[in-house]
Amino acid sequence: MREWMTLGGAAMAAVATVALSGCATPVRDERLRPGVSTGAEVQQYYGMPTRVWPEADGGRTLEYATQPFGRTCYMVRLDAQDRLVGATDALTPANRNRVEPGMTPQQVTRLLGQERSRVFFNLSGEDVWDWNIEPEMNGYLLRFNVHFKDGVVLRTSQSVVYPDRRFLWD
Structure with missing residues:
Protein backbone atom coordinates (compact mmCIF):
# COMPACT_ATOMS: atom_id res chain seq x y z
CA MET A 1 0.00 0.00 0.00
CA ARG A 2 2.79 2.41 0.86
CA GLU A 3 4.40 1.82 -2.56
CA TRP A 4 1.10 2.67 -4.26
CA MET A 5 0.76 5.86 -2.21
CA THR A 6 4.27 6.90 -3.22
CA LEU A 7 3.46 6.31 -6.89
CA GLY A 8 0.17 8.14 -6.45
CA GLY A 9 1.98 11.06 -4.84
CA ALA A 10 4.47 11.17 -7.70
CA ALA A 11 1.64 11.12 -10.24
CA MET A 12 -0.14 13.97 -8.44
CA ALA A 13 3.09 15.98 -8.38
CA ALA A 14 3.50 15.45 -12.13
CA VAL A 15 -0.10 16.54 -12.78
CA ALA A 16 0.39 19.62 -10.60
CA THR A 17 3.59 20.53 -12.42
CA VAL A 18 1.88 20.29 -15.80
CA ALA A 19 -1.13 22.27 -14.57
CA LEU A 20 1.05 25.01 -13.13
CA SER A 21 3.16 25.30 -16.26
CA GLY A 22 0.11 26.41 -18.25
CA CYS A 23 0.80 26.53 -21.96
CA ALA A 90 6.65 14.43 -32.79
CA LEU A 91 2.97 13.44 -32.75
CA THR A 92 1.70 16.04 -35.21
CA PRO A 93 -0.36 14.73 -38.14
CA ALA A 94 2.45 15.59 -40.58
CA ASN A 95 4.99 13.62 -38.56
CA ARG A 96 2.66 10.63 -38.11
CA ASN A 97 2.23 10.60 -41.91
CA ARG A 98 5.96 9.94 -42.22
CA VAL A 99 5.49 6.40 -40.83
CA GLU A 100 5.69 4.09 -43.84
CA PRO A 101 5.48 0.35 -44.47
CA GLY A 102 8.87 -1.31 -44.08
CA MET A 103 10.15 0.97 -41.30
CA THR A 104 11.72 -0.75 -38.28
CA PRO A 105 10.50 -0.32 -34.69
CA GLN A 106 13.69 1.71 -33.97
CA GLN A 107 12.89 4.10 -36.83
CA VAL A 108 9.31 4.55 -35.63
CA THR A 109 10.40 5.13 -32.03
CA ARG A 110 12.95 7.68 -33.19
CA LEU A 111 10.27 9.46 -35.22
CA LEU A 112 7.33 9.40 -32.75
CA GLY A 113 8.90 8.83 -29.35
CA GLN A 114 7.82 6.49 -26.59
CA GLU A 115 4.57 4.68 -27.28
CA ARG A 116 1.59 4.39 -24.91
CA SER A 117 1.34 0.60 -25.18
CA ARG A 118 2.22 -2.48 -27.21
CA VAL A 119 -0.14 -5.39 -27.87
CA PHE A 120 0.63 -8.57 -29.80
CA PHE A 121 -2.25 -10.21 -31.71
CA ASN A 122 -1.65 -13.94 -32.13
CA LEU A 123 -4.13 -14.54 -34.95
CA SER A 124 -2.77 -11.83 -37.24
CA GLY A 125 0.81 -12.02 -36.00
CA GLU A 126 0.81 -8.23 -35.62
CA ASP A 127 2.51 -6.28 -32.86
CA VAL A 128 0.53 -3.03 -32.51
CA TRP A 129 1.98 0.01 -30.78
CA ASP A 130 -0.20 3.03 -30.02
CA TRP A 131 0.08 6.67 -29.02
CA ASN A 132 -2.59 8.99 -27.62
CA ILE A 133 -3.03 11.88 -30.05
CA GLU A 134 -5.13 15.03 -30.24
CA PRO A 135 -8.71 14.15 -31.26
CA GLU A 136 -10.45 15.96 -34.05
CA MET A 137 -13.39 16.68 -31.72
CA ASN A 138 -13.74 16.85 -27.94
CA GLY A 139 -15.48 14.10 -26.01
CA TYR A 140 -13.38 11.10 -26.88
CA LEU A 141 -9.79 9.91 -27.05
CA LEU A 142 -7.96 9.13 -30.25
CA ARG A 143 -5.07 6.73 -30.70
CA PHE A 144 -2.58 6.41 -33.53
CA ASN A 145 -1.62 2.77 -34.10
CA VAL A 146 1.40 1.34 -35.87
CA HIS A 147 1.04 -2.31 -36.90
CA PHE A 148 4.30 -4.27 -37.13
CA LYS A 149 4.63 -7.71 -38.69
CA ASP A 150 7.86 -9.63 -39.07
CA GLY A 151 9.77 -6.72 -37.51
CA VAL A 152 8.65 -3.94 -39.86
CA VAL A 153 5.70 -1.57 -40.25
CA LEU A 154 2.80 -3.21 -42.06
CA ARG A 155 0.34 -0.30 -41.83
CA THR A 156 -1.01 2.43 -39.55
CA SER A 157 -4.52 3.10 -38.25
CA GLN A 158 -6.43 5.21 -35.76
CA SER A 159 -8.74 4.10 -32.96
CA VAL A 160 -11.46 6.10 -31.24
CA VAL A 161 -11.76 5.45 -27.51
CA TYR A 162 -15.22 6.38 -26.31
CA PRO A 163 -15.72 7.24 -22.63
CA ASP A 164 -17.09 4.48 -20.44
CA ARG A 165 -20.45 5.52 -18.95
CA ARG A 166 -19.48 3.92 -15.63
CA PHE A 167 -16.88 6.64 -15.14
CA LEU A 168 -18.92 9.67 -16.16
CA TRP A 169 -20.34 12.00 -13.53
CA ASP A 170 -24.04 12.77 -13.72
Missing part, protein backbone atom coordinates in the same frame (compact mmCIF):
# COMPACT_ATOMS: atom_id res chain seq x y z
CA ALA A 24 4.59 26.47 -21.64
CA THR A 25 5.95 23.61 -23.67
CA PRO A 26 9.37 23.19 -25.24
CA VAL A 27 7.73 24.32 -28.50
CA ARG A 28 6.18 27.52 -27.09
CA ASP A 29 8.39 28.49 -24.17
CA GLU A 30 9.57 32.11 -24.35
CA ARG A 31 12.47 31.26 -22.02
CA LEU A 32 13.98 29.01 -24.69
CA ARG A 33 15.80 30.82 -27.51
CA PRO A 34 17.34 29.01 -30.49
CA GLY A 35 21.09 29.52 -30.68
CA VAL A 36 21.22 30.84 -27.12
CA SER A 37 19.56 28.40 -24.70
CA THR A 38 21.55 25.35 -23.64
CA GLY A 39 20.67 21.74 -22.97
CA ALA A 40 21.16 22.40 -19.26
CA GLU A 41 18.53 25.15 -19.40
CA VAL A 42 16.07 22.88 -21.21
CA GLN A 43 16.54 20.23 -18.53
CA GLN A 44 16.26 22.84 -15.77
CA TYR A 45 12.81 23.79 -17.09
CA TYR A 46 11.55 20.36 -18.23
CA GLY A 47 13.52 17.83 -16.21
CA MET A 48 15.27 14.74 -17.41
CA PRO A 49 14.23 13.67 -20.89
CA THR A 50 12.57 10.33 -21.58
CA ARG A 51 15.45 9.53 -23.93
CA VAL A 52 18.43 11.20 -25.54
CA TRP A 53 19.04 10.55 -29.24
CA PRO A 54 22.55 11.17 -30.62
CA GLU A 55 22.69 13.06 -33.92
CA ALA A 56 25.15 12.51 -36.78
CA ASP A 57 26.51 16.09 -36.50
CA GLY A 58 27.54 15.62 -32.85
CA GLY A 59 24.37 17.19 -31.47
CA ARG A 60 21.55 15.39 -29.70
CA THR A 61 17.78 15.34 -29.42
CA LEU A 62 16.08 15.29 -26.04
CA GLU A 63 12.80 13.35 -26.10
CA TYR A 64 10.05 14.43 -23.70
CA ALA A 65 7.24 11.88 -24.09
CA THR A 66 3.97 12.34 -22.20
CA GLN A 67 2.58 8.86 -22.89
CA PRO A 68 0.70 6.90 -21.54
CA PHE A 69 -1.66 9.71 -20.48
CA GLY A 70 -0.55 12.72 -22.53
CA ARG A 71 -0.91 13.44 -26.24
CA THR A 72 2.48 14.91 -27.11
CA CYS A 73 6.11 13.97 -27.50
CA TYR A 74 8.46 16.93 -27.64
CA MET A 75 11.74 16.48 -29.47
CA VAL A 76 14.21 19.19 -28.47
CA ARG A 77 17.14 19.41 -30.88
CA LEU A 78 20.53 20.62 -29.60
CA ASP A 79 23.60 21.22 -31.76
CA ALA A 80 27.13 19.95 -31.13
CA GLN A 81 27.78 22.99 -28.87
CA ASP A 82 24.73 22.05 -26.77
CA ARG A 83 22.73 25.06 -28.01
CA LEU A 84 19.02 24.86 -28.82
CA VAL A 85 18.25 24.42 -32.50
CA GLY A 86 14.49 23.99 -32.09
CA ALA A 87 11.68 21.88 -30.69
CA THR A 88 8.80 20.02 -32.31
CA ASP A 89 5.91 17.82 -31.25
Whole structure:
Protein backbone atom coordinates (compact mmCIF):
# COMPACT_ATOMS: atom_id res chain seq x y z
CA MET A 1 0.00 0.00 0.00
CA ARG A 2 2.79 2.41 0.86
CA GLU A 3 4.40 1.82 -2.56
CA TRP A 4 1.10 2.67 -4.26
CA MET A 5 0.76 5.86 -2.21
CA THR A 6 4.27 6.90 -3.22
CA LEU A 7 3.46 6.31 -6.89
CA GLY A 8 0.17 8.14 -6.45
CA GLY A 9 1.98 11.06 -4.84
CA ALA A 10 4.47 11.17 -7.70
CA ALA A 11 1.64 11.12 -10.24
CA MET A 12 -0.14 13.97 -8.44
CA ALA A 13 3.09 15.98 -8.38
CA ALA A 14 3.50 15.45 -12.13
CA VAL A 15 -0.10 16.54 -12.78
CA ALA A 16 0.39 19.62 -10.60
CA THR A 17 3.59 20.53 -12.42
CA VAL A 18 1.88 20.29 -15.80
CA ALA A 19 -1.13 22.27 -14.57
CA LEU A 20 1.05 25.01 -13.13
CA SER A 21 3.16 25.30 -16.26
CA GLY A 22 0.11 26.41 -18.25
CA CYS A 23 0.80 26.53 -21.96
CA ALA A 24 4.59 26.47 -21.64
CA THR A 25 5.95 23.61 -23.67
CA PRO A 26 9.37 23.19 -25.24
CA VAL A 27 7.73 24.32 -28.50
CA ARG A 28 6.18 27.52 -27.09
CA ASP A 29 8.39 28.49 -24.17
CA GLU A 30 9.57 32.11 -24.35
CA ARG A 31 12.47 31.26 -22.02
CA LEU A 32 13.98 29.01 -24.69
CA ARG A 33 15.80 30.82 -27.51
CA PRO A 34 17.34 29.01 -30.49
CA GLY A 35 21.09 29.52 -30.68
CA VAL A 36 21.22 30.84 -27.12
CA SER A 37 19.56 28.40 -24.70
CA THR A 38 21.55 25.35 -23.64
CA GLY A 39 20.67 21.74 -22.97
CA ALA A 40 21.16 22.40 -19.26
CA GLU A 41 18.53 25.15 -19.40
CA VAL A 42 16.07 22.88 -21.21
CA GLN A 43 16.54 20.23 -18.53
CA GLN A 44 16.26 22.84 -15.77
CA TYR A 45 12.81 23.79 -17.09
CA TYR A 46 11.55 20.36 -18.23
CA GLY A 47 13.52 17.83 -16.21
CA MET A 48 15.27 14.74 -17.41
CA PRO A 49 14.23 13.67 -20.89
CA THR A 50 12.57 10.33 -21.58
CA ARG A 51 15.45 9.53 -23.93
CA VAL A 52 18.43 11.20 -25.54
CA TRP A 53 19.04 10.55 -29.24
CA PRO A 54 22.55 11.17 -30.62
CA GLU A 55 22.69 13.06 -33.92
CA ALA A 56 25.15 12.51 -36.78
CA ASP A 57 26.51 16.09 -36.50
CA GLY A 58 27.54 15.62 -32.85
CA GLY A 59 24.37 17.19 -31.47
CA ARG A 60 21.55 15.39 -29.70
CA THR A 61 17.78 15.34 -29.42
CA LEU A 62 16.08 15.29 -26.04
CA GLU A 63 12.80 13.35 -26.10
CA TYR A 64 10.05 14.43 -23.70
CA ALA A 65 7.24 11.88 -24.09
CA THR A 66 3.97 12.34 -22.20
CA GLN A 67 2.58 8.86 -22.89
CA PRO A 68 0.70 6.90 -21.54
CA PHE A 69 -1.66 9.71 -20.48
CA GLY A 70 -0.55 12.72 -22.53
CA ARG A 71 -0.91 13.44 -26.24
CA THR A 72 2.48 14.91 -27.11
CA CYS A 73 6.11 13.97 -27.50
CA TYR A 74 8.46 16.93 -27.64
CA MET A 75 11.74 16.48 -29.47
CA VAL A 76 14.21 19.19 -28.47
CA ARG A 77 17.14 19.41 -30.88
CA LEU A 78 20.53 20.62 -29.60
CA ASP A 79 23.60 21.22 -31.76
CA ALA A 80 27.13 19.95 -31.13
CA GLN A 81 27.78 22.99 -28.87
CA ASP A 82 24.73 22.05 -26.77
CA ARG A 83 22.73 25.06 -28.01
CA LEU A 84 19.02 24.86 -28.82
CA VAL A 85 18.25 24.42 -32.50
CA GLY A 86 14.49 23.99 -32.09
CA ALA A 87 11.68 21.88 -30.69
CA THR A 88 8.80 20.02 -32.31
CA ASP A 89 5.91 17.82 -31.25
CA ALA A 90 6.65 14.43 -32.79
CA LEU A 91 2.97 13.44 -32.75
CA THR A 92 1.70 16.04 -35.21
CA PRO A 93 -0.36 14.73 -38.14
CA ALA A 94 2.45 15.59 -40.58
CA ASN A 95 4.99 13.62 -38.56
CA ARG A 96 2.66 10.63 -38.11
CA ASN A 97 2.23 10.60 -41.91
CA ARG A 98 5.96 9.94 -42.22
CA VAL A 99 5.49 6.40 -40.83
CA GLU A 100 5.69 4.09 -43.84
CA PRO A 101 5.48 0.35 -44.47
CA GLY A 102 8.87 -1.31 -44.08
CA MET A 103 10.15 0.97 -41.30
CA THR A 104 11.72 -0.75 -38.28
CA PRO A 105 10.50 -0.32 -34.69
CA GLN A 106 13.69 1.71 -33.97
CA GLN A 107 12.89 4.10 -36.83
CA VAL A 108 9.31 4.55 -35.63
CA THR A 109 10.40 5.13 -32.03
CA ARG A 110 12.95 7.68 -33.19
CA LEU A 111 10.27 9.46 -35.22
CA LEU A 112 7.33 9.40 -32.75
CA GLY A 113 8.90 8.83 -29.35
CA GLN A 114 7.82 6.49 -26.59
CA GLU A 115 4.57 4.68 -27.28
CA ARG A 116 1.59 4.39 -24.91
CA SER A 117 1.34 0.60 -25.18
CA ARG A 118 2.22 -2.48 -27.21
CA VAL A 119 -0.14 -5.39 -27.87
CA PHE A 120 0.63 -8.57 -29.80
CA PHE A 121 -2.25 -10.21 -31.71
CA ASN A 122 -1.65 -13.94 -32.13
CA LEU A 123 -4.13 -14.54 -34.95
CA SER A 124 -2.77 -11.83 -37.24
CA GLY A 125 0.81 -12.02 -36.00
CA GLU A 126 0.81 -8.23 -35.62
CA ASP A 127 2.51 -6.28 -32.86
CA VAL A 128 0.53 -3.03 -32.51
CA TRP A 129 1.98 0.01 -30.78
CA ASP A 130 -0.20 3.03 -30.02
CA TRP A 131 0.08 6.67 -29.02
CA ASN A 132 -2.59 8.99 -27.62
CA ILE A 133 -3.03 11.88 -30.05
CA GLU A 134 -5.13 15.03 -30.24
CA PRO A 135 -8.71 14.15 -31.26
CA GLU A 136 -10.45 15.96 -34.05
CA MET A 137 -13.39 16.68 -31.72
CA ASN A 138 -13.74 16.85 -27.94
CA GLY A 139 -15.48 14.10 -26.01
CA TYR A 140 -13.38 11.10 -26.88
CA LEU A 141 -9.79 9.91 -27.05
CA LEU A 142 -7.96 9.13 -30.25
CA ARG A 143 -5.07 6.73 -30.70
CA PHE A 144 -2.58 6.41 -33.53
CA ASN A 145 -1.62 2.77 -34.10
CA VAL A 146 1.40 1.34 -35.87
CA HIS A 147 1.04 -2.31 -36.90
CA PHE A 148 4.30 -4.27 -37.13
CA LYS A 149 4.63 -7.71 -38.69
CA ASP A 150 7.86 -9.63 -39.07
CA GLY A 151 9.77 -6.72 -37.51
CA VAL A 152 8.65 -3.94 -39.86
CA VAL A 153 5.70 -1.57 -40.25
CA LEU A 154 2.80 -3.21 -42.06
CA ARG A 155 0.34 -0.30 -41.83
CA THR A 156 -1.01 2.43 -39.55
CA SER A 157 -4.52 3.10 -38.25
CA GLN A 158 -6.43 5.21 -35.76
CA SER A 159 -8.74 4.10 -32.96
CA VAL A 160 -11.46 6.10 -31.24
CA VAL A 161 -11.76 5.45 -27.51
CA TYR A 162 -15.22 6.38 -26.31
CA PRO A 163 -15.72 7.24 -22.63
CA ASP A 164 -17.09 4.48 -20.44
CA ARG A 165 -20.45 5.52 -18.95
CA ARG A 166 -19.48 3.92 -15.63
CA PHE A 167 -16.88 6.64 -15.14
CA LEU A 168 -18.92 9.67 -16.16
CA TRP A 169 -20.34 12.00 -13.53
CA ASP A 170 -24.04 12.77 -13.72
